[in-house]
Each structure stands twice: as C-alpha cells, then as structure tokens.
Amino acid sequence: MADQQTVLKLEGVCKSYNVGSPIEVEVLHGIDLELRRGEFIALTGPSGSGKSTLLNLIGLLDRPTKGRLVIEGRDTGELDDTAITKLRGHSIGFVFQYHCLISAFTALENVMMPLLVENAFPNDEMNARARSLLAEVGLTQWENNLANNLSGGQQQRVAIARGLAMNPALILADEPTGNLDTKSADTVFDMMQHVNKINGTTFLIVTHNLDLARRCQRIVEVVDGRVAPPLASRGAGMLKTS
Amino acid sequence: MNHWTPFEWITAIRFLKEGRMQTIFIVTAVAIGVAVIVFMSAMLSSLQANFLKRVLTTQPHIQLIPPNEIARPLRHGGPGSIVAAIVQRPAQRIRSIDQWQKIRTQLGEWPDIVTVSPTVSASALAVRGDASRSITLTGIDPDVYFKIVRIPDYIVSGQARVSTEDILVGLELAKDLGVTLGDKLTVTAANGASRVLTISGIFDLGNKGANQRSTFVALRTAQTLANLVGGVTSIDLTVTDIYAAEAIARRVQSATGIEADSWIKTNAQFFTAVAAQQSSNTLIRLFVALSVAFGIASVLVVSVIQRSKDIGILRAMGTSQGQILRVFLLQGGLLGLAGSIVGAFVGGAGLSVWHAYMRQADGSEIFPLILEPSLFVTAVLLAALTGVAAAAVPALSAARLDPVVAIRG
Ligand SMILES: Nc1ncnc2c1ncn2[C@@H]1O[C@H](COP(=O)(O)OP(=O)(O)OP(=O)(O)O)[C@@H](O)[C@H]1O
Ligand SMILES: [Mg+2]
16 A cells, blocks of 8 residues: 555544543544655645644644554554654654754754764764755855854754755655745745755645745645645635735 | 663753853752762771771780689578678789680681780889889780781880880880980889889880880780789780671680670770761761752753753654653763762862861871772762762653644743
8 A cells, every 4th residue: 555656645634632621622623635755735724723733743743633644654553652753753854933953053963963863874974964965955154053053044944954864755844934034935945945856855834925835836725624625626816815 | 772872972961061051050069069078988987097097006906804803702591591792892913814825826726816915914113213103014925916016116216126124115104204215214013023124115106195104025024023924914816807806706705715805895985986977977978969969950850941942853853752861861960970070079189188287286197198099989970870860850851741842832
C-alpha cells in the first residue's frame, strides 16, 4: 500500500481537546487529505479553524483522537512514542512563526542540531552539511552569529535550512512569514520554493497571505475543522482577501 | 547505545553558558558550601591525625600492669548469719609482674604484636644541691623502648644514651634544678635507696608536665632503686593495627592473666570527642549538601520554564524525552562539579592561609596541616552526584513538557 508518490495520507482524522472533561471540544472533524511527493501546498483558513492543530497532528507532535495518519507508508497509530519521535526526526522538518531557533546556539549550530540529536554522523560531515544548507538559503556569512543576532527573516531562513538538515520528506511551516515585512516574507518564500524545486521536498505552509498562497501549487483551505472543497469547484471569488 | 552523546553535553554546556548570571550565582553558592565542608573536614582530620600521632609516639599501644592488691577478709559468716565487713583497700606497693620473662617471650611470638618492652616505673626525688623535685623514674631497655616512645627524636641536647649510670631528663626539670648536660644528679627512691646519675641527654616531649616529671634510666638502675631486682612493673606493647589494640589487649589479658590496657581505653575521652565531632560534622555536611541541592534544583526549575520553547523546538526536531532529561541532569551535575572544584580549591587555600596565621602562644604551628587529595576528590564527586540528583525533578518536568504547549509558549 506504500505509494511512493504519497508522502502523507489522512483519513477521517478528528481531534478533540480536553477529552473526558466537561469542556471537551472537537476541533477537527474528519479530515481527509493526501500530500504527494514534491508538492508545494498552502494551508489557509480563518483564524481558529484548526490549521495549527492539523499541522501539529501531521508533524506528530500530537495524536489524532480518531482516524488514520499515514506518513511515508507507516500508519502512525501503531507506533509508540519512541518510534514517533524517531519518525518525526527523520521525516519532518518544522518552521514556526516565532522563536524558531535556539538562542544559545549559532546559526550554523542550529542547522546542525537535528544531525547532532541523531548522533550518527561524524563531525566534519555535520559541519559540511550545515554549511551547504546555510549557503543554500544565502546565509554563509552569518553562520557564526548567535541566533538572537539575526533579523527575523534571516532566522526564518536558518529555520528552513535546519528543517532540511535530515533531508525530510515533508516540511511543515506554521505562518513562517507571519511576523516578517513584505520584502523579507517574499525572500523567505522564494527560498522555500527554491528548496522545493532543488530537493523535491514537500512543503505544507500555513499562511494568511493570499498573494503567497496563490504562488503555491495547491491551496488547502480549512474551515471550521473541515477541509473546504477545492477552489476549482467554487468560484475564485470565494477566496476573500483577509 | 551510548546515552551521553555529544548532543547532551553540548546542549547542557550551552544552556549553562547562556544563563550566565544564574550559573555564576549557583556555582558560587555551591562553591561556598563545598569550601566550608572541605575546610572543616581537613581541619578536623588534621587535628585528629596530629593527636593520634602524639599519643602513639609517647605511649605504648598496650600496657600490661600487675593486678591491684586486694584485702581478703578472713572471717566468713556461718550459715544464717550476715557479716557487715568494712574492707579497707590496702596501700599499693610496687610489685613486679610474675614471670615477666616468660610473658615477654610468649607475646613476642604473636604476629600482631610488634614490640614488647618491659619497664620499671617508680617515683623518686631528684636532688641537686638545695633543689629537689619529685620525678617519675622509668627504667627501660632502650633497644625496644625507643621503638615505642621515640625519645631520640625528642632529644634537644646530648644523646639518648642510657647506661646504668645515665639519666635522661626533660627540659623543664633541667631548668628547675639548674642542671645541664653532664651534670650529676642524686636520685633517691621512696624506700631510701639512692644513686648518683649523670645527665646524658635532655629531651622535650612537647608537654611541660611531662618534661617536668619524666626521667628515663636503664632498666637495671631502676630495678635497684625500686628494690625490685629482676622484676618489672609493666610490659609495654606496640601492635601492627593500632585500631585493633583493644581487641588484642583483651586477648593478651586472657592469655597471660595480667591486666592489659590499650591506648583506646586509656584515651576513651578522645574517642568520645572524635565521635561527637564526627557526628556534628556529618550533620553539617548533610545540611550543606541539602541546601546546595535545593539551590541547584531551584535554578533548574526556573531554567526549564525559561527554556520551554527551546525544549519544544528540540522535541519537534526529533529529540527524545530521554535526551531532554539527560540535558538537564547533566546541567545539575556540571553545576555541582564546577562549584565543588572552585569550593575545594577555596576551602583548601583558606585552610592553608588560616593555618599560616594561627600560631600557638610560643609561635609554633598549632598542628601540622594534612590536606588529603582523597578529601578533594570525594567532595567534588559527591557534589557532582548531588547536582545530578537535585536536577531530577526539573529534568523530569522538562522531559514531560508537551511539545505542542511548549512551542505555542
Ligand atoms: N490546547 C487546546 N485546548 C483547547 N482548545 C484548543 C487548544 N488548542 C487549540 N484549541 C482550539 O482549537 C481551535 C483551533 O485552533 P488552531 O490553533 O488550530 O487554529 P488556527 O487555525 O491555527 O488559528 P490561527 O489562524 O489563529 O493560528 C481554536 O478554537 C482553539 O481555541
Ligand atoms: Mg495557528
């Protein structure tokens, strides 16, 4: 059943918070979604619709209350925490909105972190890989700066490089340009598209920025915890500017 | 699989380095605690070692003495009658140990006994012109006795020679009587016997009272003066294991039937004092260790909260709970280690300085300072372990952080 072209498959995924308590709420109601290798996808939707929740499930930071989540042909429901952590480290890279980097480390060390965690590579190999990734996002001259001494846009680019360190199948970005000015946001976005083209890494990017969303191959819209029907089946006018 | 990988070390060290103020303060706190412990322990063990050395070079480990004379009432009440006898304790004469030569040979064969030295002690009067002083006359066989009490080490003028015409006297006695090396001294025993002896050596036992009273003569001379020809009043022993002295004394006593006192028994007060010191020392150590542990724990608790977002990011990039746990355990251990290395150094240096300035009334050093490397090593290792233990609770809470919550902040 492992389809080489499918990176991720969700079937009827539900997520409730505060399960078992009086304030239990279901946030996601039966999500079906399939991401194919090398896709560059925008995840949009109104605030509170469940985008971050969905991203956390896909990123294996949280588990669905119901439904099936298959990553690279492995049904994650059958994995224990250790295996989940391992799969997360190997298959998924994250780029968050704020405070993406670990401030105690330099840009280069931040990029090296996932490799160091894995503890399976010789030092010079880690160094070389981190350098080439930083070069890919155009930050070679900043490699020895502490994370805090970089601009917001530079930090996001370092985060992208770090997300790529383990050469994951999928990069998840939750509003990666959310607190950047338009120009920096553009640069970061360009960078992600560049990486997508070069490495064939699948990107799933949460964004409120419709201009950016339109530059993606596909837009998945979440409304009230459900995936809205594809844009093509509605009028383009449905996509209002926020 | 090796759990303590470079990741844990690098991350722990970086986290400590980044939280500079917290790290400096807690390392200082640990250092102060460890310095106090090192200072106190080294001082106490120096004092004890010094006392032991003094005791064991001026006293035998075990001394055999003849039994007390007791009065045996001759009248016994017949059946049905009660006799209320008032038994007076008889005056104690100087008596010899029966068959002491046999005992000497017998004990000399025991593997745990090193030296057997028969001695005669008696009180006497030392007279020089108009001056006289009462003294304790100890008749010795220098070959063996000097192995127990190292008189030759204490000689300040002359030499430790005791032929039958010689006497060794203490510094204060020589001063009191106005005599020096080579002078003659009349020694009169309690029974009236009297000899003229030549001062062949003057010693300083480091104790005024002992220097005033103690004198040493040849065994034969003392036997004559005490009217105890062929006899001895005590047999002094040294043993291989000084702490087994009491047990050996008991065995000697049952083997020979003669009362044997070990240095442990005669210095019982010292051992009580040592035990009391040691237990208060242990209590102080315990409380210092506890406050160090709580200090480290509280710093790490705050650090976990400050770093929850870092922890979340680390978890998102595939760091396991175990790795996060070890990062924080390691921080605790490193804080303990760094603090204790500084503290051990400061404590040792502080004690050396204190020792250099503290003087006895006469300007000599109060006691020889002993700084055992093992004390420092133990202190550092224990502090590092305490740090790891103290980090347990914060490290567990860090490992259990829900990454989703941690990242959202
Ligand atoms: N830990 C939680 N406990 C309870 N409810 C939660 C929790 N996390 C999220 N929710 C709720 O789930 C819903 C979806 O939240 P989510 O953060 O996924 O929305 P979002 O689409 O990312 O919104 P935004 O665009 O503002 O980031 C919201 O109503 C939110 O209040
Ligand atoms: Mg969100």
